[in-house]
Amino acid sequence: MPNNTHTTLTFDSGGDTCAAWLTHPSGPGPHPGVVLVHGFGANHTMSLTQYEQHFSQAGIATLAFDYRGLGASGGFPRQRLSLRRHRQDVVAALDFLAGLPEIDAGRVGLWGTSLGAMHALKVAAARPDVAAVVVQCPIVDGPAVVRQLGVGAMLRLTPPILNDVGRRLLGRAPHYVPIVGPAGRTAAVTAPGALEGWNSTVSPGGSFDNRVGASDVAEIAITSASRAASRIGAPTLVCVSDRETLMNPQRAEDIARRAPRGEARHYDADHFDVYHPPLLAQLLADQTDFLRRHLNVG
Numbered sequence: 001m002p003n004n005t006h007t008t009l010t011f012d013s014g015g016d017t018c019a020a021w022l023t024h025p026s027g028p029g030p031h032p033g034v035v036l037v038h039g040f041g042a043n044h045t046m047s048l049t050q051y052e053q054h055f056s057q058a059g060i061a062t063l064a065f066d067y068r069g070l071g072a073s074g075g076f077p078r079q080r081l082s083l084r085r086h087r088q089d090v091v092a093a094l095d096f097l098a099g100l101p102e103i104d105a106g107r108v109g110l111w112g113t114s115l116g117a118m119h120a121l122k123v124a125a126a127r128p129d130v131a132a133v134v135v136q137c138p139i140v141d142g143p144a145v146v147r148q149l150g151v152g153a154m155l156r157l158t159p160p161i162l163n164d165v166g167r168r169l170l171g172r173a174p175h176y177v178p179i180v181g182p183a184g185r186t187a188a189v190t191a192p193g194a195l196e197g198w199n200s201t202v203s204p205g206g207s208f209d210n211r212v213g214a215s216d217v218a219e220i221a222i223t224s225a226s227r228a229a230s231r232i233g234a235p236t237l238v239c240v241s242d243r244e245t246l247m248n249p250q251r252a253e254d255i256a257r258r259a260p261r262g263e264a265r266h267y268d269a270d271h272f273d274v275y276h277p278p279l280l281a282q283l284l285a286d287q288t289d290f291l292r293r294h295l296n297v298g
Contacts, residue, residue: 059297
């Protein structure tokens, strides 16, 4: 029997309701906590349970949530993946977790995976109350992603992006493209193996809505956490996938170097290996050790 308590909650972000899942150690608090920030188009049913269970059993409460317009959360139109709004959701989740009576507001951190790493880093740079940051398979530099995917992929996306921009101006429903698709097709991500990798993260009984408003992709192309990294006051662990398929892994190494209290750990992994055995156990051990030290667990 897991030594934790799991509760479904909601919090407000920008007038919409975000679905949230609080998992905390059994026994008296207040407990340290960490907000789990998911990746591009992902929801709670995509591999987050293993982190919730592991961290809470190590004495650290977790709050996972779905971004507005995705998964179990409210908000319309659906599958509009605004990075700015996503960061607002992260801030709202952080404030919500810190305000819970069973949580020690002075020991709350951020954990981000994939594009969620970008959000975790940028929010931490603006929030001196964040006590620790952990990111894995981090996507932290949009221009580097564009270079990795190639000119052909961006040219295929240009007509849908322009179509979606026009529909936005007219107040019409979004023009969607797949979030991930096979190489050579029109999708936000077409790296080899990405479609299979994305689907591999869906937990049994879970789901993945593989679509995004086409013009939302352009926001990623111009967003980076590189400058923000130098303003992060919290200890920051960057788990670098050395065979990263979506971005040059040197960009992740740069984040650890720029962050005043940054630390990089390297793993022989592509973008999706970190979610699965056997590598998962090593990442969980390293991340848990880091969080326990910097959130003063025990």
